[in-house]
Amino acid sequence: MERQAFQVQAEQEEMGKGESEPFIRTLLGKIMDVHGLSARELSRRWGVAEGTVSKLLSGDQQDVTLEQARKLVAAFGINPKVLFRDPDPENGAE
Numbered sequence: 001m002e003r004q005a006f007q008v009q010a011e012q013e014e015m016g017k018g019e020s021e022p023f024i025r026t027l028l029g030k031i032m033d034v035h036g037l038s039a040r041e042l043s044r045r046w047g048v049a050e051g052t053v054s055k056l057l058s059g060d061q062q063d064v065t066l067e068q069a070r071k072l073v074a075a076f077g078i079n080p081k082v083l084f085r086d087p088d089p090e091n092g093a094e
Contacts, residue, residue, distance in 0.1 A: 022062040027083075029057070031076055047071045 043050040055061035069083045
């Protein structure tokens, strides 16, 4: 999953600033595809409310809390750097 998450991140960066959908939305969609999960099952395995997943997938919510990020990392084996890397090179990101 980590490799796929990095691939999602690279795809987001290639799309260009301001033109892409929220990174978390893309990442959750990729997780659902890879693991064959519905939004309900993603919610259950991630340990967050179905409403939160729904808002993230629809784009109504674009950020997750630190606790939600921690749970996502734990539930799906994602490298935390994927979630916390600043995609803006002007901010000193790698």
